[in-house]
Amino acid sequence: MSKQVNPAFKAIAKAIAKGRKFFVAGHQNPDGDSLGSTLAVCSFLRRQGKEVYPFSNDRPGDDLFFMPGLDRINFSVLPDEFDFDTMILLECSDKKRGGNLDPLFDSVKTVINIDHHITGENYGTINYINAQASSTAEIITQLFEYMKAEITPEEATCLYTGLVTDTGRFLHSNTTAESMRVGAVLLSRGADIQKINTVIYNTKPYKELKLLGRALEKLNLLNGNTLAEITLTSKDFDLLGVDPRHTQGIVSQPIMIPSVEVSLLLREEPGRIAVNLRSKGRVDVSKVAVLFGGGGHARAAGFKVEGAKLDEIKNRLISSVTKEISKLQ
Numbered sequence: 001m002s003k004q005v006n007p008a009f010k011a012i013a014k015a016i017a018k019g020r021k022f023f024v025a026g027h028q029n030p031d032g033d034s035l036g037s038t039l040a041v042c043s044f045l046r047r048q049g050k051e052v053y054p055f056s057n058d059r060p061g062d063d064l065f066f067m068p069g070l071d072r073i074n075f076s077v078l079p080d081e082f083d084f085d086t087m088i089l090l091e092c093s094d095k096k097r098g099g100n101l102d103p104l105f106d107s108v109k110t111v112i113n114i115d116h117h118i119t120g121e122n123y124g125t126i127n128y129i130n131a132q133a134s135s136t137a138e139i140i141t142q143l144f145e146y147m148k149a150e151i152t153p154e155e156a157t158c159l160y161t162g163l164v165t166d167t168g169r170f171l172h173s174n175t176t177a178e179s180m181r182v183g184a185v186l187l188s189r190g191a192d193i194q195k196i197n198t199v200i201y202n203t204k205p206y207k208e209l210k211l212l213g214r215a216l217e218k219l220n221l222l223n224g225n226t227l228a229e230i231t232l233t234s235k236d237f238d239l240l241g242v243d244p245r246h247t248q249g250i251v252s253q254p255i256m257i258p259s260v261e262v263s264l265l266l267r268e269e270p271g272r273i274a275v276n277l278r279s280k281g282r283v284d285v286s287k288v289a290v291l292f293g294g295g296g297h298a299r300a301a302g303f304k305v306e307g308a309k310l311d312e313i314k315n316r317l318i319s320s321v322t323k324e325i326s327k328l329q
């Protein structure tokens with residue numbers, strides 16, 4: 001961590017010391033970073049003698065259930081009473097990202113917003129948004145260091161999971177010297193990297209491998225081979241018996257093609273269309289995602305549109321991305 005004191009960390013540490021009853025949540029359709037950060041923060045708060053309600057609007061894929069403490073998260077169930085003094089939102093670039101948390105926003109005194117999305121909004125009482133950080137897990141590790149917290153092996157495993165999934169095993173462009181330093185700290189604290197690597201990266205159910213094959217069959221190259229597009233319909237998911245959420249990694253595959261600048265994955269989910277965007281680096285795909293009510297990072301973004309028609313979204317999306325690509329020299 002850089003030598004200068006981070007004023008947000010100071011305010012967060014103060015609010016944590018003061019708070020007694022905490023509501024902690026990550027974003028909807030949680031990933032490794034969202035859940036890993038939530039679990040580490042909750043574990044730390046419990047160790048300080050605080051009362052904690054860990055919440056996630058949705059359950060993750062099976063591959064994340066190895067994380068210590070995951071079974072203690074309240075999935076999609078809000079508490080009966082809203083008598084929390086502090087809410088900590090992790091990875092939520094806007095107020096709605098965690099689910100419908102309006103009763104919490106209305107009742108708590110302090111909202112701590114910690115995020116690393118470039119599109120993050122300052123909706124909290126205390127906001128720390130660092131788009132330079134590879135992951136929220138990286139920020140939480142820095143915060144723990146700032147607070148001189150002894151990180152437990154379980155917390156280290158959860159945080160390392162967030163770090164490694166958001167950096168694509170330290171391969172994405174968001175990987176910095178700081179990400180690797182944080183990785184080393186977590187490893188020295190006992191993060192179980194063998195388990196993380198086996199469960200997350202070397203395990204794939206047969207039907208998901210088949211889905212990847214089907215997705216690659218359906219890959220189209222557009223706009224002079226600069227734009228890759230894959231559309232998976234409800235028929236594809238039904239045929240293979242795969243949950244539409246289990247499409248991790250598919251959108252990144254076409255980026256390997258030398259001419260491709262942007263890759264799109266459109267998924268037909270019940271009642272809505274979900275889209276993932278990836279960029280090789282020259283096009284900022286978060287700008288396009290924002291046009292459709294989504295967000296994310298320059299190289300990785302996404303959005304969902306409720307009740308939309310697949311073809312209509314696809315046409316609008318392709319023309320928006322084509323416009324961005326045409327701005328390149």
Ligand SMILES: [Mn+2]
Nearest residue numbers: 033135136166
């Ligand atoms: Mn993240």
